[in-house]
Amino acid sequence: MQLTSRSKVVSNKTMTFKERIYLPAIFSGMMITLSHLFKKKVTIQYPEQTRPVSQIYRGQHTLKRDEIGAERCTACGLCAIACPAEAIIMVAAERKKGEEHLYREEKYAAVYEINMLRCIFCGDCEEACPKEAIFLTDRKVDSDYQRKSFIYGKDILVEGIEPDKRVDVSKRETAAVAEFKTHKEYDHNKVLKRNNK
Numbered sequence: 001m002q003l004t005s006r007s008k009v010v011s012n013k014t015m016t017f018k019e020r021i022y023l024p025a026i027f028s029g030m031m032i033t034l035s036h037l038f039k040k041k042v043t044i045q046y047p048e049q050t051r052p053v054s055q056i057y058r059g060q061h062t063l064k065r066d067e068i069g070a071e072r073c074t075a076c077g078l079c080a081i082a083c084p085a086e087a088i089i090m091v092a093a094e095r096k097k098g099e100e101h102l103y104r105e106e107k108y109a110a111v112y113e114i115n116m117l118r119c120i121f122c123g124d125c126e127e128a129c130p131k132e133a134i135f136l137t138d139r140k141v142d143s144d145y146q147r148k149s150f151i152y153g154k155d156i157l158v159e160g161i162e163p164d165k166r167v168d169v170s171k172r173e174t175a176a177v178a179e180f181k182t183h184k185e186y187d188h189n190k191v192l193k194r195n196n197k
């Protein structure tokens with residue numbers, strides 16, 4: 001019984017003398033290699049050289065603080081649920097009295113880790129976050145020889161509190177988000193007062 005109509009006639013023709021000595025084929029291959037030596041190189045010497053990237057490039061994450069420096073993340077877990085690579089884990093904790101200047105919400109992430117080897121930089125965590133707490137940035141994840149160094153904790157992810165250590169993510173803001181943020185009457189957009197230092 002014929003299973004397919006596709007067939008190929010196999011040629012059993014004997015090789016010519018030129019084909020049997022292989023030298024013309026090798027020479028032809030070498031000429032192709034040689035021609036590439038004089039072409040513009042497509043590789044770059046990373047990390048000494050870097051390519052320009054878009055302002056909304058999806059690179060290393062940052063966990064944002066609000067205007068007074070309190071961490072915005074409320075450990076709701078939506079980013080972890082949205083993450084297709086299951087790269088995010090967190091441990092929630094309850095904010096204590098007097099910690100209002102440290103954590104914006106009553107619940108915060110005592111532990112927040114992203115496994116950068118699992119992450120596929122899809123940006124779903126950023127989209128899922130209701131608190132504008134996590135953003136991807138145009139920064140690259142550093143290379144390393146140890147797998148465990150790719151587990152990024154809060155010490156790496158949370159942006160610095162000083163003005164010059166803040167990470168500017170305004171370029172990632174859509175027009176709809178920019179419009180929403182003009183409504184200062186919403187709790188989300190309120191600038192909280194700093195009670196403690």
Ligand code: SF4
Nearest residue numbers: 083119120122123125
């Ligand atoms: S960018 Fe995508 S894969 Fe990476 S942590 Fe966020 S949701 Fe997960």
Ligand code: SF4
Nearest residue numbers: 073074076077079129
């Ligand atoms: S980063 Fe955003 S989505 Fe993730 S736990 Fe914190 S508040 Fe929730």
